[in-house]
Amino acid sequence: MITPAAIQTSLRGDNALPLRPAEQVMHLERLGAMHQSRLSFMRSLVRRIMRERWQIEPVRLDLDADGYGTVIYEVQAPQGLYSFVLFSNYLAPEVRNDRVIATQWDLTMALVEGRVDDIYLEKLRQNVPKQEAGRVDARVFVLSRANRSARNFDYVVDQLAKGEQPDVERIARVGYLYRTTAVYGSGKLGMADWEKVRTQYTDFARPFAAEMFVCLMLRNFSLLQAEHIARHRSPESFQPMKPEIKRYFGIGNSTGLGMAPYLVNHPLLINRWVEMRELALARIRVLGDISPALREQLHRLIDRCEQHTRETVTEDQWQTGNNQQVLKDLAALRSKASEGFDDWDSLILWSEEHCSLQGQEMLVSILLELYPTLVDDLEDYHCAEEFLDLDPLMPLQTLKEVIETRYAWALAIDFSVEGTRETCWYRSEEKMEPRLGSVADAEAKKKQMALGVGYAVRKCYDQLCDYVAEHPDHTTARFMVARPKMRGIVRRIQSMNRCVYGDIQANLLDRNVLPMHLLRCKLAFFGVSKFDPRSRLWVRNTMFQGAPLLDDIGSRFGDDWFMPLAPQQ
Template sequence: MTTPAAIHTTLCGDNALPLRPAEQVMHLERLGSMHQSRLSFMRTLIRHIMRERWQIDPVRFELDPEGFGTVIYEIKAPHGLYSFVLFSNYLSPEARNDRVIATEWDLTMALVTGKVDDLYLEKLRQNVPKQEAGRVDARVFVLSRANRSARNFSYVVDQLAQGEQPAVSQIAKVGYLYRTTAVYGSGKLGMADWDKVKTHYKDFARPFAAEMFVCLMLRNFSLIQVEHIAKHRAPDTFKPMQPEIKRYFGIGNSTGLGMAPYLVNHPILINRWIEMRELALARVRVLGDISPRIRQQLGELLERCIQHTRETWTEDEWQTRNNQQVLQDLEAITAQVAQPFEDWDALIRWSEEQCSLQGQEMLVSILLELYPELVDDLEDYHCAEEFLDLDPLMPLPALKEIIETRYAWSLAIDFNAEGARETCWYRSEEKMEPRLGSVADMEAKKKQMALGVGYAVRRCYEQLCEYIEQHPDHNTARFMVARPKLRGIVRRIQSMNRCVYGDIQANLLDRNVLPMHLLRCKLAFFGVSKFDPRSRLWVRNTMFQGAPLLEDIGNRFGDDWFMPLAPKQ
């Protein structure tokens, strides 16, 4: 595993840059306060597509006047040829369901390698619309489905059919025509696993690049489909959508607990994602020159973020309060930067004293936006080899010291307090999806997932202390022979000691744990915006809003769609 020191030497030369400490960054609420940034995976994907000028063309477009049928796009990228296959089917109102238990959808999609002939298309047609109930082969590496927006789809078709443009005020409330409810990859249902994608399909060899691409293609199709239906419905009055309004449409996403365990189960990968973001911030703090141009751009970005937040619509009271606080923070930052300040480090330290966590993290995203030359090359370091290695020769006092230093946060939690171990994370039998329950539910407890890392570390520490009292000279190997059930957590403790970040410093078993923070953290790395929680367990959001259109490929690209604003109408 590449060490933090090696990464810093590679990226910064001999002078390692100061990073924010793990006890600050890995706090659960701060992770849940992160926003999209230049290093988010959607931004990275769009940069590659635009700069490498991918050729994305429809080779089969068989839709009836109501928009039902089959569409195939071929994608010619620098390292390969791929096909995006989409099936559009009629979905009755009684079958419409956005939950994971649904069995039918408006659209189902697959991203596959190579050309798709008639024989293979028929094989996909028999399985892709079934999603989990079907099976695909290793030519497929992403599978997804989506439903129409009840509030926007028919409205937009009607407007275009009448020769009118959809009202931007309407779009601002629901910034998409389709909402995807699942995007599967990494070997599920017979698909190519991540190792194969990473080694054989270099165009998608960055985390979640293929999944993000499918969402981008869904967005493209949604815009084409509404125009197709409207044109057939009223060919004499139809007018196409204006490009600036098209760009304001994204793709909706509903994310629930299924995403939450990922951050716990992939600590080395999460460490790498966060480390690159923190390294980017450290570069800006130390190397970012504050010129008049940068000051002007900072003011423009602050105003853009203020307007973007004002245009974010949600019915959730908790999110509404958060958005209002972010507005207050941004206005305070705007006033602060109007005054002379020494450097970015001073501004960041001021924000940590005066702003909420979400305001602080919004400022981080803004600062990264100012310096693409200091930030963008870090996108190539988001992959990591995920091996948790056991060091059997480590002396037990050394293992004890690691826990006392790196996991001091765990030792500080009172796990005997009321409700401290009440939450039970388990997998449902129906869809094998994560659920949240209580340890009082014996059926849930039988299927419990090992997400309580803090509690596991605490139990390991207590047994380790007892063992050391009797065998102070033993090493880890002999401790493992005596306590074999602790092998997994000891392996994690030793491996994570070689990382800067990675472990979420919170008790995920607590009665009042807020899974929303886990969901938001991962979604921020994806690059989504406009969070709209529907409960503490799932959230709606918008992807690729403001991003270039496929027809923009080959044109001048400024990579300037951070926190997009509603176009003037």
């Protein structure tokens, strides 16, 4: 097991591994080309559950014949006991809505510390189904809700009730029975904040582990509920779903602008996530000889990624083009692998010359899949202390050099050009959710969020240059007294100078900014697949497709659900 100190030595020591530079990795379009990998949070969570053999059992299963009612699972993990509480209610078709403005859902659920008695269950029943309109206490640390898939749920129930299996080709088009529209944690609505989760609920002390677990439990319940309804509908002809088809069902997710600001507002955390991925890649690319067995496995993974991409269905023209390009890149990689290459580093460099960003990042995920012993230990280091510290004693000449070096990308943008400062990120009053508008909208501008890091750096640099011209020997402290509005961006500049990555090197205020890249990046860290954009502002995707079932806990586990494929029927 490596230590944080060893990580820093690997990243910055005299014998540092060959990390890709920040100007390459943190380019917005490349971040938006990332794919799931072994280090994605879903993969890490499932490995932990399977390795530690968590005991997850339903202790209350009060469902009527139509699947409506209350369910409580107790989760015995190594460091604590938790309860997953779920409420299933009838939802009229006319009020079904996947957008954040919805007020009713098919399912609502909560992850709770400890055992839930009848009194506390009633308290949850009064609040969890209301979601944002309700309030919970700090025993709750995740809230979520979900709606049935209009295309799949009733079809699957009908098939099982008739004693038949659902058609795999149809499942491949929509690989889930439910789609979650929000998963809330980290102190929202009265819940336990991240510090409490990290220190007291240590089974979920990795970023978003609790939120991912709720989605995994939702996926399990969706399968249980479909079989429950089918069994009651036709007990004589009912047949349960085959396990291999069950595993191919994931959970759907709809993600909008809500998660986009996170990547900007948590730069130290994002730096750590990217560092671990890049360190894993660096460990691999310095390897010398590649065994025939690994070369053969490379071919198998290329084939798998190709088939997975072919099974990804989207009506979005932009995403369709991306998928077609990935298929071309994978075909080129297969040819190159067949021709032969000296080492992984040469293959990576070849991909950077001949493949799109999507293809290049697909190769990164494939390489990480080949070396679990070099990759998996890094999953323990995805947390970071998120404190942007001000160094008042830093000479202003040093601060100026830091900006010129680390933020050269921001200084290269001409913010006087029309459209470069047109986009306005703001929070809506109704749901407090991020929205995209124009600076021409006075109301939106009044609620503007500080996501224009590049422009803030540019303004700081211009004022700094003017100040240094008059006071070349002053420190940062004197500059802060003279320019107090610059305190926030200076704190960020100085703190990020201690990092390798972290800042997204793009102008997020530009008229043509594509928020989809931000969404795709964070979702790739989560581990989702099968991106299906519904506009430039939100995307559908699939979570936990191919993952083991709760019934598989305790069985032999190969962790082989990367880019899952439709089972043979």
